[in-house]
Amino acid sequence: MPVAAEVAGILRAPLDVLVVRKLGAPGYSEFAIGAVGEDGARVLNDDAHHYADEAAIAERIARESAEVARRVDLFREGTPAVDLHGRTAIVVDDGVATGATARAGCAIARTRGAASVVFATPVAAPDSLAGIPADEIVCLRTPAGFMAVGMHYVDFRQTADAEVVALLRAARD
Template structure:
């Protein structure tokens, strides 16, 4: 069974799991690109502020969708086991990371990265799913430096036994925990690539300020 028609429908389902934050001063932060589509649906349903937190996956050589690590502002994560599985050397990783740092800088300039005030507020980090978890963990660790009251990682789907590190995330919300998991895209009927223009449009259209759209329905 495919749980989600597309990322917006996934966001609406995820919002139902986050109902307790409706109309509060929590901030929803999507991981570009696809995670922002999910996050925008969550923010719209709950009347919350929307922002982006930019992360770049460090993909395996010859299999870019498989993360051996991730980078974000002031954060670098590398998973040695994933490196061994991918047969990557330190030099291979250096080449991948150099290219991804350029893209990280470009996307930060384009989308911003957690530009709203987070001190003392709940940061709800949203992606379209978790596979290895490297990108989500990098995002949460980058946001921890901005002194939020708590960090909630919220994704529509993840492997059954995956959990974020306890020192990185205060709460993990995931309605679909799947045993036979191999890729996030298998749980979407429409998983087409999100464009920069779509991300920018969603960020510009989102309400600002706590409880800015409290009367909006799901």
């Protein structure tokens, strides 16, 4: 969200959130085997069943879907989502490892009627961008030997819910 807020501010565009949650692999929650999001968005990586069986995947989908619903209520504070019908939506992610959350975010924008979807990220694994369903992709770096998004930031702490709410409130005002 801090990256998206910067992009929206520079472009003088409305800021909103498309709530997406990673489905972490058993034993390694930071490695995405898929993602879920608002509007029933669900993405499974091709190799998801290599890392988890159906029961484990179903459990993660249920848990993360509940978290998506909680965060939608918290972040939007009763305000409607920005109307994307007929507009260009810029979906921003802080980085792309497997592409699961990026694919889910772009799918939500499409479901909401965006005429065009631009996906923007500072850094991505070189092979993860190919499956992102965007009309245009803007990525500043695709380093060889990519290991993890956090390796490309000096400070990669989780963004607190309160910070997301504050950024969205400021954008609405």
